[in-house]
Amino acid sequence: MTLMTKFLGASAVLALSAGAALADPALIFDLGGKFDKSFNEAAFNGAQRWAGETGGTFAEVELQSDAQREQALRRFAEAGNNPIVMAGFSFGTALEEVAADYPDTKFAIIDMVVGQPNVRSVVFNEHEGSYLVGMLAAMASTSGTVGFIGGMDIPLIRKFGCGYAQGVLAVNPDATVIANMTGTTPTAWNDPVKGSELTLAQISQGADVVYAAAGGTGVGVLQTAADNGILSIGVDSNQNYMHPGKVLTSMLKRVDNAVYEAFMAGADLETGFNVMGVGNGGVGYALDEYNASLISAEMQAAVDAAAADITSGALAVHDYTSDESCPALTF
Amino acid sequence: MDLLTLLQVLDSSVRMATPLLLACLAGLFSERAGIFDIGLEGKMLVAAFLAAAMASVTGSAWIGLLAGIGASLTLAIVHGLASITFRGNQLISGVAINFFAAGITVVIAQSWFGQGGRTPQLGDGARFQSITLPFAESLSVVPLLGPIYKELISGHSILVYIAMLIVPLTWWGLYRTRFGLRLRAVGENPAAVDTAGISVVRLRYSAVLICGVLCGIAGAQLATAEPAAGFIKDMTAGRGYIALAALIFAKWRPWYALMACLLFGFLQALELRPDLITNVIGIKVQGQLLSALPYIMTVVILAGFVGKAIPPRAGGEPYVKER
Numbered sequence: 001m002t003l004m005t006k007f008l009g010a011s012a013v014l015a016l017s018a019g020a021a022l023a024d025p026a027l028i029f030d031l032g033g034k035f036d037k038s039f040n041e042a043a044f045n046g047a048q049r050w051a052g053e054t055g056g057t058f059a060e061v062e063l064q065s066d067a068q069r070e071q072a073l074r075r076f077a078e079a080g081n082n083p084i085v086m087a088g089f090s091f092g093t094a095l096e097e098v099a100a101d102y103p104d105t106k107f108a109i110i111d112m113v114v115g116q117p118n119v120r121s122v123v124f125n126e127h128e129g130s131y132l133v134g135m136l137a138a139m140a141s142t143s144g145t146v147g148f149i150g151g152m153d154i155p156l157i158r159k160f161g162c163g164y165a166q167g168v169l170a171v172n173p174d175a176t177v178i179a180n181m182t183g184t185t186p187t188a189w190n191d192p193v194k195g196s197e198l199t200l201a202q203i204s205q206g207a208d209v210v211y212a213a214a215g216g217t218g219v220g221v222l223q224t225a226a227d228n229g230i231l232s233i234g235v236d237s238n239q240n241y242m243h244p245g246k247v248l249t250s251m252l253k254r255v256d257n258a259v260y261e262a263f264m265a266g267a268d269l270e271t272g273f274n275v276m277g278v279g280n281g282g283v284g285y286a287l288d289e290y291n292a293s294l295i296s297a298e299m300q301a302a303v304d305a306a307a308a309d310i311t312s313g314a315l316a317v318h319d320y321t322s323d324e325s326c327p328a329l330t331f
Numbered sequence: 332m333d334l335l336t337l338l339q340v341l342d343s344s345v346r347m348a349t350p351l352l353l354a355c356l357a358g359l360f361s362e363r364a365g366i367f368d369i370g371l372e373g374k375m376l377v378a379a380f381l382a383a384a385m386a387s388v389t390g391s392a393w394i395g396l397l398a399g400i401g402a403s404l405t406l407a408i409v410h411g412l413a414s415i416t417f418r419g420n421q422l423i424s425g426v427a428i429n430f431f432a433a434g435i436t437v438v439i440a441q442s443w444f445g446q447g448g449r450t451p452q453l454g455d456g457a458r459f460q461s462i463t464l465p466f467a468e469s470l471s472v473v474p475l476l477g478p479i480y481k482e483l484i485s486g487h488s489i490l491v492y493i494a495m496l497i498v499p500l501t502w503w504g505l506y507r508t509r510f511g512l513r514l515r516a517v518g519e520n521p522a523a524v525d526t527a528g529i530s531v532v533r534l535r536y537s538a539v540l541i542c543g544v545l546c547g548i549a550g551a552q553l554a555t556a557e558p559a560a561g562f563i564k565d566m567t568a569g570r571g572y573i574a575l576a577a578l579i580f581a582k583w584r585p586w587y588a589l590m591a592c593l594l595f596g597f598l599q600a601l602e603l604r605p606d607l608i609t610n611v612i613g614i615k616v617q618g619q620l621l622s623a624l625p626y627i628m629t630v631v632i633l634a635g636f637v638g639k640a641i642p643p644r645a646g647g648e649p650y651v652k653e654r
Contacts, residue, residue: 190566
C-alpha cells in the first residue's frame, strides 16, 4: 500500500513537472476558423511570427461550436499553458468564469473587456480606422454617395459603420452614406451571394465606393464592385490584392500584433485594459502596390493629418459602442 | 418609386429566387415520390463547392456545372440508399447529409486550395456570365415594355433561364406523362403502384436522382453564376430550408412553387432596399422583419389560414413490400 502511495505520488510529481514544462502559450480561434483570410488568420499570423522569431511552440484549437469555449479554456489552463489568448468577443462570458478558477494563469481576450485581475483585455479602435478609410472613400467618390455593408448586425459592426460615416462626412458634408447589414444571424458572415446583391442595390442608389465589414460576405462585395467598375474597401486584413486597382484600400486591424505582443510577454503578460488605436499602430489603412494608383498624394496627406490628430487627441471619433448611437448615421 | 427602380428590385428578386426555385423543384420531385428531403441544403452546398472548384481548375463553368451535379448526385444516391433500400429514417439521413456537406466541403477546399475553406475567385471565363438577349439595347426605347425586356428579362445567366424552363417541364412531366402519374402515385399509395406491377424502388430512386440533378444546378448557380464568383464555407446560408418552406407554401405544385419562390425572392430583394420601403409607406421597416416574412407566411399557411397544405400521404414512410 505504501509502495502504491509512493508510486502514485511520484507519478503526480512527474505529471506536475510535465505540466510546468508545457508552459507554452495557447491560442484559441473563434468559429470563423483559422484561415478566414481575415480576423482569425491575422491572429494565427501573429502567433506564427512569434514562433518563427523565438523558435517556441504554441498550442492552438479551432472551435466547432459555442459550447466548447469554456471547455477549451479549462483544458489549456489545466495543461499549464500560459498565457492563453483567445480571438473573439464571444469568449467573454466563458472567460469571466474560468479566469477566477486559475489565478496563476494569464489570459488575453481580443475585442472584449473582462474585468478579472489576470486578464488582459485588448480592444481595437475600429471606429478610428474606419474614419480614415471613410475619408479616403469620400475623396475617391465622384457621385457623392458611398456605401457600407456590414455582416451580422451587432454593435461592433455598427461601430465600423459609424466611424466610416463620420470620416465620409468630415470630407464631404453633403455626401450620402448608405448602410446595409447582411443579416442578424451568424450566416450573415458567410453569404457572398447576398453581399453581391446588396452591392448591386447600393450601386443602383448611386454608390461608387463600398466598404465591406462583413467577413466572408465581403468577398462577394469586393467581387461585384470590381465587376461593375466601382471601388471597394476591404477589412481586418489587407485585401487590396484580391482585385488589384479596384480595391481602394483596406481597414487594417492588427490582431496579429496583439497576439504577437501577448506571446512575447509570456507569463509576465501585463493584465488590464489595452487599447489598440491609430496611435499605437493597432488600426490603420492599407497602402501597397495594388492600390498606389488609386490614392493620390493629397488624399494620403489628408488622411495622415487626420491620423495624427486622432493620435494627439485633437480629433475625437465617436465610438458607437460607448452610447449605442451614432451622430452621422442611422441604422 | 420610378419604373427603373422597381425593375431593379424585380431583377434582383429573379436572381434571389433562382436557387430557391431549383431547390424547391428538387424537393418537389423527391417528396412527391414519398421521400422527404431535408438534405437539399447539403446537396446544394457540395454542388456549389465542386462546381466552383472544377471551374477554377479547368477554367470552364460548364465542366464545373457537371461536377457540381455529380457531387449532388452522389449525396442523392446516399440518401436513396439510406431511405429506400435500407428503409432508414429519411429526416435523419437528410440531416446527416447537411452536416456531412458542411464539414467535407471546408476540409477538401482547405487541403486543395489552402485558402481557408474557400475556392479561388473565378475569372470571367470560369463562371456563367450574364446574357444580353437579342435586341435588348434597340428595344429599350419602347416605352414600358422596352425597359422591362432590357432590365428584367434580359441580362441573367443561362442557369436562370434554365431554371425558369424547368418549371413547365416539371408540370408537364408530373401531370401529362405516365412517369409523372406513377411518381405521384408512389408518393400517395405505393402499395397500389406495386400491385399494378410497377417497381416502387425504381420510381423512388429516379425521383431522388432528379432531385440530385436539380440541387446540383442550384448549387452551381450560387457559386459560379454572375455576380457570384467562387465558393466559401456554408455559402448556401439556409436557402435549402427556405426552399422547403416554399415547397409547403406551394402545396407541392410546380407553378405554385414558381410563384412562392418569386415571392420569397421579392421579399429578400426588398430587404436589400430599406430606403424604398421607407419612401413608399413612409415608415422605417426593420430589415429583420422582411427577412422573417417568408417564415411567417409559411407558418400562416401551415396554420391553415390560406388553405390546407396536405403533403403526399406516403411521405416519410419507407415502402415495405411484405410484412
